[in-house]
Amino acid sequence: MKIYNIALIGFGGVNRALAELIAIKNPLWERDLGFRLNIVAVSDLHLGSVISPNGLDAKTLVEANFAKGGFGRLSGGNAEADNEAIIKTAPADIVVEATFTNPMDGEPAVSHCRWALNSGKHVVTTNKGPVAIAARELKALAKANSVHFEYEGSVMSGTPVIRMAEKTLAGAEVKGFEGILNGTSNFVLGRMEEGLDFASAVAEAQALGYAEADPTADVEGFDVRLKVVILANELLGANLKPEDVSCNGISKLSPSDIQAAAKTGRRWKLVGSAVRNADGTITGSVAPKQLALGHPLTGVNGATNAVSLNTELLGPVTMSGPGAGRVETAYALLSDIVAIHNAQSANFAKEAA
Numbered sequence: 059m060k061i062y063n064i065a066l067i068g069f070g071g072v073n074r075a076l077a078e079l080i081a082i083k084n085p086l087w088e089r090d091l092g093f094r095l096n097i098v099a100v101s102d103l104h105l106g107s108v109i110s111p112n113g114l115d116a117k118t119l120v121e122a123n124f125a126k127g128g129f130g131r132l133s134g135g136n137a138e139a140d141n142e143a144i145i146k147t148a149p150a151d152i153v154v155e156a157t158f159t160n161p162m163d164g165e166p167a168v169s170h171c172r173w174a175l176n177s178g179k180h181v182v183t184t185n186k187g188p189v190a191i192a193a194r195e196l197k198a199l200a201k202a203n204s205v206h207f208e209y210e211g212s213v214m215s216g217t218p219v220i221r222m223a224e225k226t227l228a229g230a231e232v233k234g235f236e237g238i239l240n241g242t243s244n245f246v247l248g249r250m251e252e253g254l255d256f257a258s259a260v261a262e263a264q265a266l267g268y269a270e271a272d273p274t275a276d277v278e279g280f281d282v283r284l285k286v287v288i289l290a291n292e293l294l295g296a297n298l299k300p301e302d303v304s305c306n307g308i309s310k311l312s313p314s315d316i317q318a319a320a321k322t323g324r325r326w327k328l329v330g331s332a333v334r335n336a337d338g339t340i341t342g343s344v345a346p347k348q349l350a351l352g353h354p355l356t357g358v359n360g361a362t363n364a365v366s367l368n369t370e371l372l373g374p375v376t377m378s379g380p381g382a383g384r385v386e387t388a389y390a391l392l393s394d395i396v397a398i399h400n401a402q403s404a405n406f407a408k409e410a411a
């Protein structure tokens with residue numbers, strides 16, 4: 059049975075949920091997936107950092123309710139975050155990057171990924187910044203170091219849109235897509251349709267763990283723009299940067315706009331899309347749109363996301379599932395680790411044959 063030592067960078071909603079799962083699910087994973095996860099280090103801007111080569115107790119990490127700098131009280135702990143030392147020196151096989159998404163330049167998460175990959179450690183991340191801004195470089199770095207860079211949770215949280223499109227739909231020829239790719243804004247639009255004001259709806263999304271640290275990214279479309287870039291680059295072979303994608307959010311929609319649309323059987327949705335043009339170029343956009351009832355995205359409610367892939371051989375293929383949430387996104391990290399484990403197991407089997 060395999061044990062993967064992991065280092066958690068960021069210990070907010072998502073990585074804490076992963077630790078919660080580790081505390082209860084390791085025996086199940088050992089039986090069904092063939093591995094266990096062992097947390098050997100954590101570094102968080104607020105809590106500090108800690109390395110324990112034999113492993114930290116996941117339940118204690120989750121339940122201790124550490125105050126600012128609280129990791130400093132642990133053996134091997136430091137009241138300050140020390141990401142570079144943790145990433146480079148902790149005895150981890152996998153670095154789990156779940157710090158804030160920076161939609162401008164992806165930093166410091168891009169550096170976190172570089173340090174890990176250059177140290178021969180796999181990276182799994184839910185952080186959209188490094189994927190949207192530096193995926194090509196980081197994939198090349200992973201290849202050069204014979205490790206993996208996996209990021210399923212960067213789009214639609216644990217709903218496996220990237221792997222599904224790349225693996226299961228290989229050969230179907232994706233020509234474009236349109237999707238609801240931000241759980242917070244979709245949740246806010248739904249709550250406003252029910253009569254809640256914008257600020258209260260955003261506060262609810264924050265309390266539920268859907269929103270970014272700065273929810274402006276959710277409601278102004280910047281988060282969807284990163285996801286459009288990720289999907290266009292992954293599925294359409296584009297080389298888009300965030301500034302190539304036009305972007306408008308939902309903050310200018312009033313409750314009366316939303317309720318007026320509902321009365322005519324339409325719904326406002328924040329739609330992220332990209333299309334391959336006749337000349338081969340790819341155009342991406344993010345914009346609020348009024349969708350009619352028969353549209354495949356109109357009935358997608360709450361923090362659920364959906365994406366409709368326009369394929370050459372199958373026509374439209376629509377997937378929907380959770381697009382945000384702590385446990386849902388921690389599952390994406392687990393699915394990335396499963397992908398690494400399966401690839402490694404296949405390699406060992408090939409070498410042994």
Ligand SMILES: NC(=O)c1ccc[n+]([C@@H]2O[C@H](COP(=O)([O-])OP(=O)(O)OC[C@H]3O[C@@H](n4cnc5c(N)ncnc54)[C@H](O)[C@@H]3O)[C@@H](O)[C@H]2O)c1
Pocket residue numbers: 067068069070071072073101102103104105139141156157158159166184185186211212215267268269270271381382383384387
């Ligand atoms: N929550 C979701 O539903 C969801 C879904 C998909 C993707 N994501 C992405 O996953 C990442 C984590 O999300 P979350 O909900 O856990 O966020 P969060 O705000 O709850 O937690 C982020 C944690 O990272 C820490 N942090 C920030 N910058 C750091 C740094 N430089 N060094 C060390 N620690 C740092 C913060 O102290 C915080 O504890 C984000 O990039 C987010 O965009 C979240």
Ligand SMILES: N[C@@H](CCO)C(=O)O
Pocket residue numbers: 212214215239240241242243268269270276281381382383
């Ligand atoms: N804040 C994001 C998290 C998932 O990327 C959302 O609401 O969709």
